[in-house]
Structure formats: C-alpha cells, structure tokens
Amino acid sequence: MNIVKSKARWDLKNDRAIAEAVRHARIPLCVSDPNIADNPIVFANDAFMTLTGYTPEEVIGKNCRILQGAGTTPESVNAIRRAIEGQKVETVEILNYRKDGSSFLNALQLGPILDDDGRLIYFFGSQLDISEKREAERKARELAEAELIHRLRNIVNVMAVVIEMTAHEEEDPQALSTTMVERLRALSDAHLRTIGQADEKAIVQTAELITTIVSAYAPKGASQFKLAGDETAIPPHLLSCIALTLHELATNSVKHGALGARDGVIEVAWQTTMTDGDACLSLQWQERNGPSVVKPAQQSGSRIINDLIEAAGGSLELEWHKEGLIARAVLPI
Structure with a gap:
C-alpha cells in the first residue's frame, strides 16, 4: 500500500522503521490528526483497509465516524468522545460498518500520541473485530x-x-x-x-x-x-x-x-x-x-x-x- 499523506505532519523520513512496522502490521491501525479540523484520518494501514473494505483515498482526510451506522450506539460514540477529550488511552466496543454495509463489533483501542514536549500531535486507533468471539460467548x-x-x-x-x-x-x-x-x-x-x-x-x-x-x-x-x-x-x-x-x-x-x-x-x-x-x-x-x-x-x-x-x-x-x-x-x- 502506498501511504497517502494529507496536510498532516507524518514524518516518514524520521520515523521510517515505525512507519514500516505500522504499515505491515496485521492489526488494523489508523492515525488521525486532532490539529486539523474534524480530526481526520491521516494514515491507515493495509489491515485497516482489509477490515473495512475502503481504499486509502476513501478514508484519508475523513473522520473515523465514516465507520458508524444505524446500529452504532450513542453510548459507544460518547465513550470515544470522552477518551479524545480527556486524551486517555481507552478501549471501546463499538458497532462499526464496512464499505459494503456489513457490520462488525469493533474493540477499538484509541489514545493520544504526544511529542517530546508533551503536546498532542496525533491520535491512534487500533481495530479488532470481535464479532465471532461475542457470538461464540452468546451461544x-x-x-x-x-x-x-x-x-x-x-x-x-x-x-x-x-x-x-x-x-x-x-x-x-x-x-x-x-x-x-x-x-x-x-x-x-x-x-x-x-x-x-x-x-x-x-x-x-x-x-x-x-x-x-x-x-x-x-x-x-x-x-x-x-x-x-x-x-x-x-x-x-x-x-x-x-x-x-x-x-x-x-x-x-x-x-x-x-x-x-x-x-x-x-x-x-x-x-x-x-x-x-x-x-x-x-x-x-x-x-x-x-x-x-x-x-x-x-x-x-x-x-x-x-x-x-x-x-x-x-x-x-x-x-x-x-x-x-x-x-x-x-x-x-
């Protein structure tokens, strides 16, 4: 996958090793920039695209709410909002939707990325499809x-x-x-x-x-x-x-x-x-x-x-x- 840049400050030269690891990780990952209006996604790896069915061009520059749908609960959305406002690392179970409209239960872990001076520069989000696990537990x-x-x-x-x-x-x-x-x-x-x-x-x-x-x-x-x-x-x-x-x-x-x-x-x-x-x-x-x-x-x-x-x-x-x-x-x- 080619990394698609936005106006954000994703420094691939200085952080190439980290960027390559994130790019090829099997866990779906994305990064958003809270310093740009509406906190858009500035990077998403291959696993994120495989999970959601979107292309890089369809998600870069968009807010993560594009994954929300009719069954997404206000409680889960509010939990994410509180984590972002409090700049805390949290895990939230939220019902998300793929591009084709199919749903999956997402164990979303999100948290802030700070620079050396403690200033907020990004938020990270890792997605884990736990639909089968929860269905097995229900059965x-x-x-x-x-x-x-x-x-x-x-x-x-x-x-x-x-x-x-x-x-x-x-x-x-x-x-x-x-x-x-x-x-x-x-x-x-x-x-x-x-x-x-x-x-x-x-x-x-x-x-x-x-x-x-x-x-x-x-x-x-x-x-x-x-x-x-x-x-x-x-x-x-x-x-x-x-x-x-x-x-x-x-x-x-x-x-x-x-x-x-x-x-x-x-x-x-x-x-x-x-x-x-x-x-x-x-x-x-x-x-x-x-x-x-x-x-x-x-x-x-x-x-x-x-x-x-x-x-x-x-x-x-x-x-x-x-x-x-x-x-x-x-x-x-």
Missing part, C-alpha cells in the same frame, strides 16, 4: 442456560421419585420425614461436591466419585448398586465430564430405569485400559431389574453426555436393551 451462554434448566428439571423429577419411593417404604411419619430429608440432602451434596465445587487440584478416586453420586440417587441406598473397579485417580481435566455423565445417567435411571424400580439395580464397573497406545479409563454402566427399556425418541440427556465425552476426546456407546440400559464410555487419561 455458550445459551447452552449453559439450557443445560442449567435441563438439570434443574431433572433434579425436581428425581426428588419427586425419591419422595414417592420413600413414602412406600416408611409408614411412620417421623421416619418418613427423616429419610426423605437425608436422601434429598445427599442429592444436593452430590451435585455441589462433584460439579459446583469441584476442586481441580484435588485427587479424586473413581470409586469415591461414583459412590458419592450413585448413592445420592438410589432411593433404597446401597442395596440398589454394585461397584467394581481398580483404584484409579481421575485426572482433574476429566472430573467435571465424568461427574456430569454419571449425574445424567443416574437421573435417567431414576426417571425411566432401574433406580426408579423397587427391585432395580445398577452395576458400575471401570478399569484402566490401553487404546492405541494411550491409557484410557473405561467405564460401564449397566441397569437390571428395571422397567422394560425402549430407546427414547428424544435424547437430550444422552446428547449432552455424548458431547461432553467427545469434547474430552473420548467415546460413548449406549445400548437400550429390554432388560436395562448399558452405557460404555472410554476417556483418555
């Missing part, structure tokens, strides 16, 4: 909110089953109240301990995690589950993934499977294996003596745990046998 928030709602509904459903099954077991009102409080507290503690307050520096054994979660969901206590596996510490980066997966399987079992049946039992087995030369944790969840199982038409819960496990580099297989669900997960450790 992540939506997913998190949807998962939270899903989990809250699950907890309520599980509580209803726990209360119903406990009521069938206990005839004495005081014993009924005590048992229900204990089981509901165990359910709450299991969520807080294994998800809400998971300490990634703590060493958690597989048996400990599984026992904490499954015992909280089993309305009839330890008689409803059998565990078998070696002493395996769960890597911190897999703790939340495995905990969420177990919560989802247990929730499903209470609502539709063995944990919601009077004689229902689940068996959880795990072992460390080698897959393609990598150490993996293999986990199997099997339900027995529950209601007849039919593969569900909607699989929101299974989709959640499948996404979690795939994100951790693992795999999940679900088999809906008539006698009970079998889930097999393999996770690299």
